[in-house]
Amino acid sequence: MKDKKSNRREFLKIGAAGLAAAGILTQLKGTARAARAVSLEEATVARLQDGMKTGKFTARMLVEGYLERIRELDPKIRSVIELNPDALVLADLADKERKRGKVRSALHGIPVLIKDNIDTADRMKTTAGSLALADAPAPARDAFVVERLRQAGAVIIGKTNLSEWANFRSTKSISGWSGRGGQTNNPYILTENPCGSSAGTGAAVSANLAAVGIGTETNGSIICPATRNGIVGIKPTLGLVSRSGIIPIAHTQDTAGPMCRNVADAAALLGVMTGRDKRDAITADSKKGAKDYTKFLDANGLKGARLGVVRQFIGTNARQKELFEANLEALKTAGAILTEVNFTEDYSKMGDDRLLVLLYEFKTDLNKYLAARGAAAKTLADLIRFNNENKEKEMPLFAQELFEQAQAKGELTDKVYLDALARVKQATREKGIDAVLAKDNLDALVAPAGGATWSIAAVAGYPYITVPAGFINNLPAGLGFFGRAFSEPALVKYAYAFEQATKARRAPQFLEKAPA
Secondary structure, three states: OHHHHHHHHHHHHHHHHHHHHHOHHHHHOOOHHHHHOOOOOOOOHHHHHHHHHHOOOOHHHHHHHHHHHHHHHHHHHOOEEEEOOOHHHHHHHHHHHHHOOOOOOOOOOOEEEEEOOEOOOOOOOOOOOOHHHOOOOOOOOOOHHHHHHHHOOOEEEEEEOOOHHHHOOOOOOOOOEEOOOEEOOOOOEOOOOOOOOOHHHHHHHHOOOOOEEEEEEOOOOOHHHHHHOOOEEEEOOEOOEOOOOEOOOOOOOOEEEEEEOOHHHHHHHHHHHOOOEOOEHHHHHHHHOOOOHHHHOOOOOOOOOEEEEEOOOOOOOHHHHHHHHHHHHHHHHOOOEEEEEOOOOOHHHHHHHHHHHHHHHHHHHHHHHHHHHOOOOOOHHHHHHHHHHOHHHHOOOOOOHHHHHHHOOOOOOOHHHHHHHHHHHHHHHHHHHHHHHHHOOOOEEEEEOOHHHHHHHHHHOOOEEEEEEEEEOOEEEEEEEEOOOOOHHHHHHHHHHHHHHHOOOOOOOOEOOOOO
């Protein structure tokens, strides 16, 4: 406990110094009144765009407003690891373009927070939360998703904290903790964990510290924090969103995705993020997706939808079962046709294969990224050495067992890796999601947003959407929709219809502890 408090105090010191150095606090002086003139509590992208269109407020006012909220609220949750010193300049540029009649997209002038494992070729750092990259030069080029955001006119106002190295350093790691950023807290109950490696984005977006946010996922790292922080998270099909410029874990599962307070905003952001990237060959398949996901926002979208109900992974929590039954009633009332389904594969026996694939790919993929980055640490072995030499700062709470296990693995041509990869893909795809859907001619699957189902989708490389569905023990719970590869249009439609029927999202209250 002492170590955790020490880390948190250090983060606050670093955060204040960083803000002052960037000049952000100075720029904010005198802008509080203008910032508060814009109501940002639960603001949607559409409402913000309408306000800018009518001249009620500007992109600069939005950025000032969110920066003010970060200054006031983020010391409680510690979700933002760094602010963009050029945020106000970018907002001004967006406003100038709008005055000239140029509006690039639905995200023009919209403030965005992105996870600190996504490259930006600017004055912000990209560190995956590790002190080993804190002094590294800026990436030579933006990540593809960042390029897309800039092309859309979005304003990146900062980067969010994360589980260091996207939660792939130790078998005992703490979600939301990094050596650089300390511990992110859950905005609903500050003593609770925000879950998943995209913890900072989940907590920040839920707390209304930005209009929308971007996280990344290998196995649950978008879905878990989105669910736990009461927001919408979309884990896209592998290949729909480019992986270039994102610090990797495993290329057969890694993807970035939207994290937003509502399905409409997530759909708008997803459309901006997608597209073919010459640096990532797998995005040749992105043409199988849609260019605009907002056209699938249909409040009546559940009418006639054939959904498979997945109960087998719920567990014994009575409150979760009760909530799921209420969610199913809402789906039926909205016109969905529900069918009970079961996965026949025993996924509990595949843990070794799943981990083996990640260990092999992590070593290869991270070494490739580091070699091109120009940091002092050029290999996984260098990172292991750095952590050992800086134990007090980097390993006060847990070690680096996964780093060491990955370092011991061989090449991606090894038969043991290839066999394990083939087994897990077949189990989750042909014998898993595809088989279950085909058996009863279903459109998609629905389950409480939980580890077993998001893991199946993550390993398969198939899409998954979580939507706020209620509360369990004063913390948000989500309903998960998942299905075949590139079925995002249908999933967005179902998720939106469920959201409109239930409206379960409630803004966090920053409780110091759970109510008695």
